Amino acid sequence: MARRGETIELAVLGLLHEAPMHGYELRKRLNLMLGWGRVLSYGSLYPALKKMLRSNLIEETTASSATVSRRPRIVYQLTEQGNAEFERLMCEVGPTAWEDDNFDIRFAFFGRTDMEIRLRVLEGRRSRLQERLERVQKELAMTQQEVDRYAAELQRHGVESVEREVRWLSELINAERSGGAPDDVGATDTEQHHTPETTPPDRQAHQG
Structure with missing residues (x-):
């Protein structure tokens, strides 16, 4: 059975496959798209992002703020390795793909599969x-x-x-x-x- 952290990683890869996003937007999209029984907290999201950064699946860039007093926001985007990992995961068809949250995520990104x-x-x-x-x-x-x-x-x-x-x-x-x-x-x-x-x-x- 897939662990929750792995489920979050797959969802993040799928969302970043669409476009780069900052943490707040990622969290909002995850909660809207997946409709999990509980709200995904930053305490669950950011450790997953840090792990993905260490694995070179994603990378950080900075986006300048329209307000001078605000710090630049960190934006996450897929690396070439992250893109390849997302494609690999979406091609899996074994029991892991049928599990509850994993199935929900795969279905949300079915447009990327044949x-x-x-x-x-x-x-x-x-x-x-x-x-x-x-x-x-x-x-x-x-x-x-x-x-x-x-x-x-x-x-x-x-x-x-x-x-x-x-x-x-x-x-x-x-x-x-x-x-x-x-x-x-x-x-x-x-x-x-x-x-x-x-x-x-x-x-x-x-x-x-």
């Missing part, structure tokens, strides 16, 4: 969720008689959320195979792929 890679990641994600769905349905059938109605309702919510994501993925896969685009995928909300299981709604079914 159809074959997109299909393999989408199909892998769908297969993994179908396995989870079968397990959660069995657990629901076994525990429904043992828990109160609120706990049972939470479990049902988890099952329904996984089912929605599987349908969403199937629609995306069909659109890819027919040469379509995400805009062609019905009226399914693109946020429906955040699926729960039996702990807090909207993130549980990804765990385990």
